Amino acid sequence: xxxxxxxxxxxxxxxxxxxxxxxxxxxxxxxxxxxxxxxxxxxxxxxxxxxxxxxxxxxxxxxxxxxxxxxxxxxxxxxxxxxxxxxxxxxxxxxxxxxxxxxxxxxxxxxxxxxxxxxxxxxxxxxxxxxxxxxxxxxxxxxxxxxxxxxxxxxxxxxxxxxxxxxxxxxxxxxxxxxxxxxxxxxxxxxxxxxxxxxxxxxxxxxxxxxxxxxxxxxxxxxxxxxxxxxxxxxxxxxxxxxxxxxxxxxxxxxxxxxxxxxxxxxxxxxxxxxxxxxxxxxxxxxxxxxxxxxxxxxxxxxxxxxxxxxxxxxxxxxxxxxxxxxxxxxxxxxxxx
Amino acid sequence: xxxxxxxxxxxxxxxxxxxxxxxxxxxxxxxxxxxxxxxxxxxxxxxxxxxxxxxxxxxxxxxxxxxxxxxxxxxxxxxxxxxxxxxxxxxxxxxxxxxxxxxxxxxxxxxxxxxxxxxxxxxxxxxxxxxxxxxxxxxxxxxxxxxxxxxxxxxxxxxxxxxxxxxxxxxxxxxxxxxxxxxxxxxxxxxxxxxxxxxxxxxxxxxxxxxxxxxxxxxxxxxxxxxxxxxxxxxxxxxxxxxxxxxxxxxxxxxxxxxxxxxxxxxxxxxxxxxxxxxxxxxxxxxxxxxxxxxxxxxxxxxxxxxxxxxxxxxxxxxxxxxxxxxxxxxxxxxxxx
DNA sequence: TTGTAGGCGTTATCAA
DNA sequence: TTGATAACGCCTACAA
Numbered sequence: 001x002x003x004x005x006x007x008x009x010x011x012x013x014x015x016x017x018x019x020x021x022x023x024x025x026x027x028x029x030x031x032x033x034x035x036x037x038x039x040x041x042x043x044x045x046x047x048x049x050x051x052x053x054x055x056x057x058x059x060x061x062x063x064x065x066x067x068x069x070x071x072x073x074x075x076x077x078x079x080x081x082x083x084x085x086x087x088x089x090x091x092x093x094x095x096x097x098x099x100x101x102x103x104x105x106x107x108x109x110x111x112x113x114x115x116x117x118x119x120x121x122x123x124x125x126x127x128x129x130x131x132x133x134x135x136x137x138x139x140x141x142x143x144x145x146x147x148x149x150x151x152x153x154x155x156x157x158x159x160x161x162x163x164x165x166x167x168x169x170x171x172x173x174x175x176x177x178x179x180x181x182x183x184x185x186x187x188x189x190x191x192x193x194x195x196x197x198x199x200x201x202x203x204x205x206x207x208x209x210x211x212x213x214x215x216x217x218x219x220x221x222x223x224x225x226x227x228x229x230x231x232x233x234x235x236x237x238x239x240x241x242x243x244x245x246x247x248x249x250x251x252x253x254x255x256x257x258x259x260x261x262x263x264x265x266x267x268x269x270x271x272x273x274x275x276x277x278x279x280x281x282x283x284x285x286x287x288x289x290x291x292x293x294x295x296x297x298x299x300x301x302x303x304x305x306x307x308x309x310x311x312x313x314x315x316x317x318x319x320x321x322x323x324x325x326x327x328x329x330x331x332x333x334x335x336x337x338x
Numbered sequence: 339x340x341x342x343x344x345x346x347x348x349x350x351x352x353x354x355x356x357x358x359x360x361x362x363x364x365x366x367x368x369x370x371x372x373x374x375x376x377x378x379x380x381x382x383x384x385x386x387x388x389x390x391x392x393x394x395x396x397x398x399x400x401x402x403x404x405x406x407x408x409x410x411x412x413x414x415x416x417x418x419x420x421x422x423x424x425x426x427x428x429x430x431x432x433x434x435x436x437x438x439x440x441x442x443x444x445x446x447x448x449x450x451x452x453x454x455x456x457x458x459x460x461x462x463x464x465x466x467x468x469x470x471x472x473x474x475x476x477x478x479x480x481x482x483x484x485x486x487x488x489x490x491x492x493x494x495x496x497x498x499x500x501x502x503x504x505x506x507x508x509x510x511x512x513x514x515x516x517x518x519x520x521x522x523x524x525x526x527x528x529x530x531x532x533x534x535x536x537x538x539x540x541x542x543x544x545x546x547x548x549x550x551x552x553x554x555x556x557x558x559x560x561x562x563x564x565x566x567x568x569x570x571x572x573x574x575x576x577x578x579x580x581x582x583x584x585x586x587x588x589x590x591x592x593x594x595x596x597x598x599x600x601x602x603x604x605x606x607x608x609x610x611x612x613x614x615x616x617x618x619x620x621x622x623x624x625x626x627x628x629x630x631x632x633x634x635x636x637x638x639x640x641x642x643x644x645x646x647x648x649x650x651x652x653x654x655x656x657x658x659x660x661x662x663x664x665x666x667x668x669x670x671x672x673x674x675x676x
Numbered sequence: 677t678t679g680t681a682g683g684c685g686t687t688a689t690c691a692a
Numbered sequence: 693t694t695g696a697t698a699a700c701g702c703c704t705a706c707a708a
Contacts, residue, residue, distance in 0.1 A: 001445075003701055014679045019703060029677065044468065049444035050391035051701035054684050059388070061446075069420070069432070070413030078407035078434075086437050093441075094407070094432035096416075099424050103431075106387035108399075130382065241609075271579075271609045341685055352695040357687060365693065389685035392700050 002043045010039050022047070053107070061091045062294060063109040067116045069096055072238075072266040073283055080287030081113065088295050104132050111294045113137060113287075117181050135294040137286070139182045147293045148305040149286065153183055156279035156310040157190035157233070160261045163277065163312055164231035167259055167320050170200050172231040175208040175218040175239050184210070187235045187263065208239050215242025222258070223250050229320050230258055237262035237269045237278055244272050244317070255319035265313055274316025281310040340381045348377050360385070391445070399429045400632060401447040405454045407434055410576075410604040411621055418625030419451065426633050442470050449632045451475060451625075455519050473632040475624070477520045485631045486643040487624065491521055494617035494648040495528035495571070498599045501615065501650055502569035505597060505658050508538050510569040513546040513556045513577050522548070525573045525601065546577050553580025560596070561588050567595055567658050575600035575607045575616055582610050582655070593657035603651055612654025619648040 004022065008015040013032060020028045021036040053059045062085055066074060078094060085092040090110070095103060101119070103109050104127055111133035114124065121141055128134055128145040135147045164172055174191050177184025188205070195203050206221060208214030215234055219242070222232065234240035240262030244254060252258050255274050262269060265280035286308045296303045342356040349356065351370065358366045359374040391397045400423055404412060416432060423430040428448070433441060439457070441447050442465055449471035452462065459479055466472055466483040473485045502510055512529050515522025526543070533541050544559060546552030553572055557580070560570065572578035578600030582592060590596050593612050600607060603618035624646045634641045 001701090004703095005701075015702085016680080016704075017678055020678085023703085027677065032677085044464075046440075046443040046468075048392070048701050049440075049446040050388045050397070051684090052703080053388035054386070054392055054686090054700090055702050055704090057684075059446075063431075068413070069416035072410075075406070075408030082407070082435060086435060091433075091438045091441070093401075093438070095429075097420060097424060100429045100431070102384075102387070103429070105384040108387045130384075268606060268609060271606060273611060339685090343685075353686085354688080354696080355694055358694085361687085367693065370693085386685050389700090390687080392684090392702090393686045393688085395700075 001048070002045050003048070004045075006043060007036060007040050007045055010043065011036050057107070058110050059108060060089060061093060061109045062111050062113070062291065063093050063095050063100075063103050064113040064290075065100070065116045065119055066094065066096050067118055069094075072268065073264060076283035077115075077287035080284035080289075081291040082287075084288045084291035084295070088291075090291075090295065092291075104134075105130065111135070111298050113290045113294055114139075117178075133294060133297045135290045135297075137290055145297065147297055147303050149290045149293055149308065150305070151183065151281060151286070151308050152310050153186035154190040154193075156263060156281070156312075157187040157235075158194055159310070159312040160233050160263065160277075160279055161191055161194040163261060163318060164233060164259060165194075165198055165201060167231065167318060169229070169231035169259065169320070170202060171228065172201060172203045172233060173206055173218065173222055174203055175206045175215065175232065175234045175243070177208060177210040177235050181210065184235050191233065208235065210236050211238055212242030212245070215239035215244075216246040219243040219246035219250075223247070223252060226252060226257070229256075231318070231320075232258060232260045234260065234262050237264040237266045237276060240276055240278070240317075241268055241272050244276070248273075255316045257320075259318040259320045261318055269315075272317075274319070277315045277318040278313050279310050280313045281308050339386070340383050341386070342383075344381060345374060345378050345383055348381065349374050395445070396448050397446060398427060399431060399447045400449050400451070400629065401431050401433050401438075401441050402451040402628075403438070403454045403457055404432065404434050405456055407432075410606065411602060414621035415453075415625035418622035418627075419629040420625075422626045422629035422633070426629075428629075428633065430629075442472075443468065449473070449636050451628045451632055452477075455516075471632060471636045473628045473635075475628055483635065485635055485641050487628045487631055487646065488643070489521065489619060489624070489646050490648050491524035492528040492531075494601060494619070494650075495525040495573075496532055497648070497650040498571050498601065498615075498617055499529055499532040501599060501656060502571060502597060503532075503536055503539060505569065505656060507567070507569035507597065507658070508540060509566065510539060510541045510571060511544055511556065511560055512541055513544045513553065513570065513572045513581070515546060515548040515573050519548065522573050529571065546573065548574050549576055550580030550583070553577030553582075554584040557581040557584035557588075561585070561590060564590060564595070567597070569597045569656070569658075570599070572598065572600050575602040575604045575614060578614055578616070578655075579606055579610050582614070586611075593654045595658075597656040597658045599656055607653075610655075612657070615653045615656040616651050617648050618651045619646050 004015050004018040008018045018036055021033040082092045104112050113135045115137040117138050124134055128143040133145050137149055176188055195201050206218045208218055240260050247254055262276050262278040265278045269276035269278050289306055293303050342353050346353045346356045356374055359371040420430045442450050451473045453475040455476050462472055466481040471483050475487055514526055533539050544556045546556055578598050585592055592598055600614050600616040603616045607614035607616050627644055631641050
């Protein structure tokens with residue numbers, strides 16, 4: 001491995017001169033600089049990241065932690081983060097699984113974005129206490145070294161519920177996410193609030209898991225209990241699609257016997273038949289904002305918590321018109337922002 | 339930041355003793371070890387990765403480089419890689435974009451898996467020359483420090499073409515990937531070979547881009563030229579789905595006027611109407627094998643290039659039966675492995 | 677403008 | 693069984 005020492009020897013200068021030249025310091029003659037640069041290139045010199053990181057106490061790398069690599073949500077989110085990172089001189093790496101948590105405390109990365117509810121809040125707070133900078137996307141956490149960029153779950157869930165209620169539904173199933181999911185809990189809370197305002201609406205909670213299988217299981221229960229047109233709010237699209245899959249094998253017709261609405265507007269939801277009504281938000285912006293916030297707190301700039309706004313996307317999966325002209329609205333309205 | 343030096347001071351021993359104790363060496367009394375461990379825990383000691391990497395000249399981190407973060411192919415691939423990595427004491431990070439190439443030459447990672455055709459082969463060879471270990475998933479590269487784990491593109495493309503020909507198609511459009519894509523080139527080569535054997539089959543190449551938009555553009559051309567039932571082999575599912583989307587707006591009926599087959603068996607292909615015929619392979623296994631190979635060459639074990647086998651998945655998107663009993667086959671056969 | 681030297685936190689080689 | 697000490701490759705006062 002060729003180091004600045006080798007370059008120094010070859011150029012007949014000291015290693016500090018080489019270091020200065022390489023780092024573009026102006027404490028060095030143009031002449032020596034170009035000579036050193038030429039030799040560096042000739043020798044195929046590449047700086048050693050570990051040494052630099054050790055000395056400078058920063059790696060210029062940011063990490064994002066995901067529960068798994070598969071989610072459809074992640075693509076845009078990550079590319080949003082990446083573009084901000086790169087523009088600010090940072091590199092982005094994507095990590096998953098408990099093993100890689102060490103990257104943060106061991107100072108391999110300068111900061112982390114968390115979208116992984118299996119990452120314990122207690123652990124995060126511990127890291128924050130030690131001075132590590134963190135942005136959380138999936139929980140509320142109060143600490144000077146932690147910033148939040150959260151979805152406006154309340155608005156989204158409210159939009160969804162009201163959309164179903166506007167169709168005249170008085171019986172609404174709500175399929176939740178897994179135990180411990182912040183998003184699920186928040187959305188559920190909004191569901192509760194809405195239904196408290198609407199005396200004639202009965203809602204039934206079904207425990208799900210944010211995966212297709214959860215939607216399928218929920219579908220089976222609904223099929224069994226079916227007696228009248230119902231609305232279903234799946235707290236994410238994945239489950240909504242699992243439900244549609246299962247329902248397609250039954251005699252119930254989506255958009256007639258049963259109205260379904262999801263959350264996330266993943267790509268698939270546009271392909272399912274009929275098009276899934278869902279709650280949309282800019283995943284790219286979410287990621288970009290998270291990266292911005294992280295870089296700011298690393299720089300020591302003060303930041304406030306941020307919120308990502310949502311809209312309702314209409315489609316054929318809600319179409320029942322159980323009771324027309326309820327509240328004077330009709331399903332034909334365009335997407336509305338909350 | 340608390341270092342072994344602090345622990346040493348607190349424990350009244352030297353830093354080397356601390357290092358030994360922390361690394362589980364048996365050159366240290368159980369008594370002193372437990373004392374040191376206790377103090378380390380009490381002080382919240384965390385080793386510094388940069389220092390360790392600098393000294394040991396290895397990071398125990400492997401990197402995988404992707405063109406972008408969005409592809410549907412990646413989820414299973416990455417989780418396959420991760421499980422192998424973790425089992426072998428490595429961590430996995432996912433990178434994208436030119437900026438992050440530096441991770442390899444700067445020795446931040448111990449090796450790389452490449453699935454990014456924008457990563458120049460010349461650059462990879464350069465790194466390999468310097469001793470870096472690499473596994474390529476998207477090209478052929480001959481170098482002692484580089485191993486290949488490639489899809490059996492030839493088998494897949496052959497299966498696809500023969501499936502269309504068995505329907506009686508004598509006119510087949512082939513929609514390619516972007517310039518420079520190895521997979522596209524290989525699949526195209528197989529197409530050429532098949533059609534050389536089949537004198538009465540005419541095939542037309544349309545340049546695509548492996549994205550939905552390319553499939554849409556191809557669809558438009560096919561609609562314009564349409565005069566008789568045709569077969570279309572899109573060299574990946576993404577384009578096939580773009581084509582289906584566009585065709586849905588036209589008068590041509592998929593599976594009757596036009597037969598479509600893709601490649602990759604992405605999740606979406608099961609949701610498109612009718613179900614897309616495609617070429618399937620285990621993405622998880624692909625990733626797992628790539629990781630295994632990489633770890634082996636890092637360890638200095640000799641390895642051969644590997645191949646991932648493919649199968650044909652049937653569906654409604656090929657159903658025309660242009661000319662029945664061609665070759666004595668019918669479309670109702672089950673998926674066959676090549 | 678360039679050189680000397682100390683140190684970042686570890687590991688590892690010798691002595692003791 | 694433990695302790696000094698020298699690296700690993702780089703940066704950066706401070707000196708020359």
